[in-house]
Amino acid sequence: MPRDNNKNLEIRDARKTQILSAAAKVFARRGMVAAKVSDIAKEAKLSYGLVYHYFESKEQIFATLVKTATESSLEVVNEAKLYKGTPIQKLKWMTETILNNISSGDGIYLYLIMIQASTSDSVPDEVKEYLMGGNANSPVSATIPIIIEGQNKGEIIKEDPVKLAVAYYAFIQGLAINKIQWNECPIPEASILLNIFLNRGEVY
Amino acid sequence: MPRDNNKNLEIRDARKTQILSAAAKVFARRGMVAAKVSDIAKEAKLSYGLVYHYFESKEQIFATLVKTATESSLEVVNEAKLYKGTPIQKLKWMTETILNNISSGDGIYLYLIMIQASTSDSVPDEVKEYLMGGNANSPVSATIPIIIEGQNKGEIIKEDPVKLAVAYYAFIQGLAINKIQWNECPIPEASILLNIFLNRGEVY
DNA sequence: TTTTTGATTGATTAATCAGTCAATATTAAT
C-alpha cells in the first residue's frame, strides 16, 4: 500500500501554499487576466498540470488569494482594537503594522491583489461578491468605531468618519501600489499618515 | 474628386478622439491585457476594423493614452507653480484641481491608466520607458521644489521632501482607485490631504 | 519483489482574441 499516512496531506498542503504564494506574486505583478497559469507553475517550480491537480481553475486560485487577503487585513484592525491606549495610539499601532507589512516581504502582494479584485471589471463575479458581501466586515467599517471614539475624546478632527476612514485606506493602497512599482520608494512614517486625523489651527 | 478638402482631417480627428476616449474607459476598467479591441470598438460605437484604420495596434492606443495622461498631470503642477500665494496655497490649489478631476468626468480614467502603466508588468516596454524617461519631469519631481520652498518658510514639516511628495501622490492615486471601484465613495476635502505637510504639536 | 495509491508530467484540445484584408459605402469634384 502507498503512503496512506498523513504524508500525503503534508504534500498537498505544501504544494498548495507553494502554488498560492507563487500565484500571489504573479497576479500582483501582471494582473488577473495577464497572469498565465504557466507563469504561476514556473514561479512555483512545478509542472503546468500540477496546478490543475490542486486547483480547479485560475479563477479559483485568485479567489482563494482574495479571501486570504481580506481576512488578514481585517485581522489587523481587530488586533488594533484590543491594543491598550487612546484611539490615536491604536491607529498608530495599526498604521505601523501595515506599513511594515508593505515595506517588507510578501505581504504587499496580497494588498495589490485586493486592489485588483475591487478595481478591475475583469475579476469574476464570485470574487467581487465576496468583497462586497463582506462590506460590513471590511477594514473601513471596522476602523470607523475607533475614529468615532477618537472624535469623542477630541483627539481626532470632526469630519465624517466614513470619509476619514476611506481616505486613510486610500492612502495605504496608494503606498502599496507605489512600493510595488518602485521597489526603493521611500515609505513615510506612520505619523505622516496619522496627520490626516489630527486637528490643527488655521494655517492658510 | 473626393473630399480632398480638410473635411477628411476633421473626420480623422473626431474618430481618433472617439476611439481614445472609449479606450480610456475600457483600459481603466479592465486593464491593458483584458481590454479587448472589440470592447473598445463597441464602446466607441464603430466597427472593429476601423480601430485599426486609425491606430496600428492596441498597444499604440494605450501608449498614446499614457502620454496624454503624463503630460496633463505635469501641466497641473506647472500651473500650480505659477499660482500666486504661499507654497501651501499653491499645493491647496493643485490638490483641489486634482480632486475635482477625480470626482467628476473622464479625468479619472487617465489616472487609472497611468497607475496601470507603472504598476503592471504586462504593459509594453516602450510605454514603461516613456514613464521612466520622464522621471525628471514627473509630477513628483516637479512638486518637490514647492515643498522645499514651504519648508524654508516654515509652513511645511521638516521631512525628506521626496518622501512627502511620494506620499502625496500615493494618496492621490489611492483616492483615484477608490473612486473608480466605488462610484459613490466620499472624496475628502483638500485640507485633509494637505494635513500631511503640516507641522503639529506632540499629540501622542 | 510486487502492488497500490496518488503525485507529477507535458502533449493535446478547444476557445479566445489581435490583427488583416477584401469588399462596400460615402463624399465631392468633374
Added chain:
DNA sequence: ATTAATATTGACTGATTAATCAATCAAAAA
C-alpha cells in the same frame, strides 16, 4: 452620372493559452 479617394465594415487567420487527460513516477505496504 461617373469617378476617385478614403472611410467603414466584419469575416477570416494565426497565435496564444486555459483546461484536460493519458501516461509516468515514487513511496510504502504486503
